[in-house]
Amino acid sequence: MPTPLKLYLAGPEVFLPNARAILDAKAALTRTYGFEPICPGDLAIPPAPTKHQFGLNISEVDEGFMNRADGVIANLTPFRGIAADPGTVFELGYMCGAGKLVACYTNVAASHYDRTADYYAGEIHIAEDGRKRAPDGTMLEDFEMIENLMLHGGVERRGGPVAVHAATSETLWTDLTAFEFCLKALSERV
Amino acid sequence: MPTPLKLYLAGPEVFLPNARAILDAKAALTRTYGFEPICPGDLAIPPAPTKHQFGLNISEVDEGFMNRADGVIANLTPFRGIAADPGTVFELGYMCGAGKLVACYTNVAASHYDRTADYYAGEIHIAEDGRKRAPDGTMLEDFEMIENLMLHGGVERRGGPVAVHAATSETLWTDLTAFEFCLKALSERV
Numbered sequence: 001m002p003t004p005l006k007l008y009l010a011g012p013e014v015f016l017p018n019a020r021a022i023l024d025a026k027a028a029l030t031r032t033y034g035f036e037p038i039c040p041g042d043l044a045i046p047p048a049p050t051k052h053q054f055g056l057n058i059s060e061v062d063e064g065f066m067n068r069a070d071g072v073i074a075n076l077t078p079f080r081g082i083a084a085d086p087g088t089v090f091e092l093g094y095m096c097g098a099g100k101l102v103a104c105y106t107n108v109a110a111s112h113y114d115r116t117a118d119y120y121a122g123e124i125h126i127a128e129d130g131r132k133r134a135p136d137g138t139m140l141e142d143f144e145m146i147e148n149l150m151l152h153g154g155v156e157r158r159g160g161p162v163a164v165h166a167a168t169s170e171t172l173w174t175d176l177t178a179f180e181f182c183l184k185a186l187s188e189r190v
Numbered sequence: 191m192p193t194p195l196k197l198y199l200a201g202p203e204v205f206l207p208n209a210r211a212i213l214d215a216k217a218a219l220t221r222t223y224g225f226e227p228i229c230p231g232d233l234a235i236p237p238a239p240t241k242h243q244f245g246l247n248i249s250e251v252d253e254g255f256m257n258r259a260d261g262v263i264a265n266l267t268p269f270r271g272i273a274a275d276p277g278t279v280f281e282l283g284y285m286c287g288a289g290k291l292v293a294c295y296t297n298v299a300a301s302h303y304d305r306t307a308d309y310y311a312g313e314i315h316i317a318e319d320g321r322k323r324a325p326d327g328t329m330l331e332d333f334e335m336i337e338n339l340m341l342h343g344g345v346e347r348r349g350g351p352v353a354v355h356a357a358t359s360e361t362l363w364t365d366l367t368a369f370e371f372c373l374k375a376l377s378e379r380v
Contacts, residue, residue: 017317017327055333059343066287080309080328081271087338089276093283094344097256119270127207137207138270143245148277153249154284 004036005101005190008066010092011075012085014041016173029176033183038065066094071101073182074155076147077108077172082115084147096154103186104155105163105178106146107171113142161185194226195291195380198256200282201265202275204231206363219366223373228255256284261291263372264345266337267298267362272305274337286344293376294345295353295368296336297361303332351375 007030013022023039030037040062048054066072074092076084083089084106095102110118113132117124120134127133132140145152146164155162163185165178197220203212213229220227230252238244256262264282266274273279274296285292300308303322307314310324317323322330335342336354345352353375355368 015328015330017323017329019329050334051332052334055331055335055339056343056347059339059347062340063286063344063347080306081273083271083273083276085338086273086276086279087340089279090283090286090338090340090344093280093285094287096253096280097284097287116270133207138205139207139209140205141245142241144240144242145245148275148280149245149249150252150277150280153246154253154280157246157249157253 004034005070006036006038006068007101007186008038008040008069008072008091008095009075010040010072010088012077012079012088013075013173015079015085022173025174026176026179029180030183033187035183035186038069040065062091063094066091066098066100069095069100071095071186072103073179073186074102074104075179076104076106076151078106078115082119084151089147089151092151092154096158101186101190102155102158102160103163103182104146104151104160105165105182107165107167107173107175107178109164109166112145112147112152113140116140159189194224195260196226196228196258197291197376198228198230198259198262198281198285199265200230200262200278202267202269202278203265203363205269205275212363215364216366216369219370220373223377225373225376228259230255252281253284256281256288256290259285259290261285261376262293263369263376264292264294265369266294266296266341268296268305272309274341279337279341282341282344286348291376291380292345292348292350293353293372294336294341294350295355295372297355297357297363297365297368299354299356302335302337302342303330306330349379 027037046057072095079085163178163181167175217227262285269275353368353371357365
């Protein structure tokens, strides 16, 4: 049997109260598609004299996980605002920069443009330069993408799946439909 | 004379109404420290039949810029919420994953923890597991960092500067104090 490819499961689940249960469910599903899951926070973090150093230690362990992985599935579901969790976004960028296999998904159907327009209560106008702008003058991207074009484009241009599934608010973090779509697409590619 | 190192100037300035003026000022300052600036959006983007494809084209051009660059200075000043612009975060991760020189800064003095606590109107409690949690049960990072630990840690662990300067709200996007601190630190390293 060939060695299974290792997939780093990036997402804001680590911050949830039921983090362990959700990550375990994602890891189990990952194995059914023939991949080996690597989850952030799976290993003990070396103790440190300050909380700042402890944070650096977590960064080092998680980067080590990514370096060992062959690819990433990033959960870009908006977290604490209209955008994806910055830690997850960094990790997706890191894996693109390192030339690994990439996939991403969101459990929110509203596009990046729709969410940003909502942030400005829909008060978007076409400016003199022909661009869509908010009352504060900032420009809105409108490329029918789930996130900022560097994220969505970085994955799509590499042939990776960009999966969208409208989960209910109750199942926003437990619905694995879009995550499983990514697993299936990656299993068919490799 | 040696060829100057090329620095990619990542940040949400591209969305601002006065994007060109700010990017020009950053580029000029970059040159005074002996670096060659590379700004997102500096080149013409190939036209495309759909806006989605146009977004992919921008992604391709900007990744090409990063691939040509020797390093990045990322402006992580919060944008449209409590966190850094996702496109900038992706680019910082990309450059870390590609093994380039990295630096970052913010023009907001409030830490990642402080901003997240504010997002929850300060209603943070110590949960049974000893962690700081919000009313929705999610955990807060408290590592005395300017952003999620993967970003701050990724730069600091690579020896890059993480600069903080409290700009006024009027000069949030034009104050280049922290940006210049990064230029100075990088010029002393290379």
